[in-house]
Amino acid sequence: MGDGLRVDEHIGFQRAMWRVERIGWALMAVVIAAALAGLLGPGPLSRSTAASDDGRLTVDYLRFARIGGTSELSLEVDAALVDDGRVDIVLGQSFLDGIDLRRITPQPAAEVATADGVRFTFDAAEPGTVTVSFAFRPEAMGRVRTLVAVPDGPRVEVPQLFYP
Amino acid sequence: MVVRGVAIYLIVFVLFRLSGRRTLAQITTFDFVLLLIVGEATQQGLLGDDFSVTNAVVVITTLIALDVAVSALQGRSERVDRIVDDVPLVVVVDGVPLEERLRKARLDHDDVMERARQTQGLERMSQIKYAVLERDGTISIIPR
Numbered sequence: 001m002g003d004g005l006r007v008d009e010h011i012g013f014q015r016a017m018w019r020v021e022r023i024g025w026a027l028m029a030v031v032i033a034a035a036l037a038g039l040l041g042p043g044p045l046s047r048s049t050a051a052s053d054d055g056r057l058t059v060d061y062l063r064f065a066r067i068g069g070t071s072e073l074s075l076e077v078d079a080a081l082v083d084d085g086r087v088d089i090v091l092g093q094s095f096l097d098g099i100d101l102r103r104i105t106p107q108p109a110a111e112v113a114t115a116d117g118v119r120f121t122f123d124a125a126e127p128g129t130v131t132v133s134f135a136f137r138p139e140a141m142g143r144v145r146t147l148v149a150v151p152d153g154p155r156v157e158v159p160q161l162f163y164p
Numbered sequence: 165m166v167v168r169g170v171a172i173y174l175i176v177f178v179l180f181r182l183s184g185r186r187t188l189a190q191i192t193t194f195d196f197v198l199l200l201i202v203g204e205a206t207q208q209g210l211l212g213d214d215f216s217v218t219n220a221v222v223v224i225t226t227l228i229a230l231d232v233a234v235s236a237l238q239g240r241s242e243r244v245d246r247i248v249d250d251v252p253l254v255v256v257v258d259g260v261p262l263e264e265r266l267r268k269a270r271l272d273h274d275d276v277m278e279r280a281r282q283t284q285g286l287e288r289m290s291q292i293k294y295a296v297l298e299r300d301g302t303i304s305i306i307p308r
Contacts, residue, residue, distance in 0.1 A: 007252050014253055
């Protein structure tokens, strides 16, 4: 450019870079919007409920969670499934393999390994809907279909995606 | 951990590069604070829940090796060099500001004149022969 100035200009590259920048800004906006909406973790679009066919077992869960973040499965079990003051819940082994189970509320009276996964037995004092929650941290990334079931009773498969 | 290091390196590189050249080249007080926050936010992702010395060594080694590899590639390929370090841009010719380029580079006349005063003691745009936005984000002024 000009007589004296020797600048290694690449105006074609510069213009391409400006276009890429613009696209990049749009992508940043998309990422922020997705995060606010809950597509990258907790948020309104992430919160979901699954129910068994007969409606006697419902599970509140987060569709999208992150490795190391906290997530929760919140179960409501119909009173009819309480047998002799106890109710059993099975969580699928493939789910349990990929998470760190942090806290179960209320504390189960027993935990037994079965072919499907782990069977948790809870004491249910009074007749009425039983609410149980499992707080956990995902440890492996990817999709899981979590089995939540009452033995010989209703079962729910909960689709979840764990981000890295 | 090596994978984490590579992923974070690439993500941070792409984000900084997309933010435009001046964002972190000429550091203002706010940029400095921003840099600290970015560092803080990155740390967890880099180390996970493993705070051992071994992990720190692995992560640091990965990052430095990447840096060496990238600069080696830059030496070999002009294209990579441009992608990583950008290209200089002439923004004033013979006292005439090139408005479209200034706008796209998110600069204005004041930015150019500030540098003209600081480095050359110039008073008016017309005294500038060339102004070049350099790759590191500084503006160099060549007086008439």
